[in-house]
Amino acid sequence: MVGTLVLTRHGQSEWNKLNLFTGWKDPQLTELGREEALKGAQELKKAGYTDFDEAFTSDLTRAQTTLGIQLKEIGQEGIPVTKKQALNERDYGELTGLNKDDARKKWGEEQVHIWRRSYDVPPPGGESLELTAKRVLPYFDEAILPKVLDGKKILVTAHGNSLRSIIMSLEKMTGEEIVNTELATGVPIVYKIDSDGKIVEKKILESQ
Numbered sequence: 602m603v604g605t606l607v608l609t610r611h612g613q614s615e616w617n618k619l620n621l622f623t624g625w626k627d628p629q630l631t632e633l634g635r636e637e638a639l640k641g642a643q644e645l646k647k648a649g650y651t652d653f654d655e656a657f658t659s660d661l662t663r664a665q666t667t668l669g670i671q672l673k674e675i676g677q678e679g680i681p682v683t684k685k686q687a688l689n690e691r692d693y694g695e696l697t698g699l700n701k702d703d704a705r706k707k708w709g710e711e712q713v714h715i716w717r718r719s720y721d722v723p724p725p726g727g728e729s730l731e732l733t734a735k736r737v738l739p740y741f742d743e744a745i746l747p748k749v750l751d752g753k754k755i756l757v758t759a760h761g762n763s764l765r766s767i768i769m770s771l772e773k774m775t776g777e778e779i780v781n782t783e784l785a786t787g788v789p790i791v792y793k794i795d796s797d798g799k800i801v802e803k804k805i806l807e808s809q
């Protein structure tokens with residue numbers, strides 16, 4: 602039996618556009634963000650992914666709105682949707698709300714890069730990717746993965762770093778391998794997974 606897991610990072614948010622560290626803050630999608638979500642959804646539709654059993658998203662508006670746009674486009678607004686804080690973006694702590702260039706000026710290019718793209722160094726008062734994975738993966742392993750292993754079709758629409766945690770676990774990557782993997786906004790990543798948890802196919806549904 603083969604299940605389907607589709608992961609999508611939310612479209613551009615108002616704070617992505619302003620180049621601000623966002624974390625657990627809750628800005629809306631921009632117009633471009635809505636378009637990215639729609640494009641991704643059109644790719645899902647084109648590829649025939651229009652029969653999900655269930656969807657999961659975070660507690661944050663940008664992910665929920667992206668999921669809403671996807672479900673509308675594929676004609677699946679009625680399926681069960683679970684909104685869970687465990688799937689939130691990593692908490693950026695004291696960096697939240699700061700402009701990324703201003704932060705580089707204040708702490709230096711290298712320090713800011715370490716906070717953004719090291720695996721286990723958290724920004725002050727915030728979460729590293731390692732800490733993010735420690736809250737995302739118990740939820741994923743308990744509530745989402747068993748359904749996929751059971752052959753179900755599951756859509757998860759969340760954030761760069763909560764999805765990195767899931768991808769790291771699925772693809773058995775090291776922390777160092779996953780940190781520099783960039784996820785495009787609104788672009789669905791499709792995994793077909795057998796009942797032993799082996800990935801039998803991976804496709805990124807990028808529009809041409």
Ligand SMILES: O=C(O)[C@H](O)COP(=O)(O)O
Pocket residue numbers: 621622623624690693717761762
């Ligand atoms: O929370 C944020 O600011 C971004 O969505 C993710 O930030 P990153 O590009 O530093 O991982």
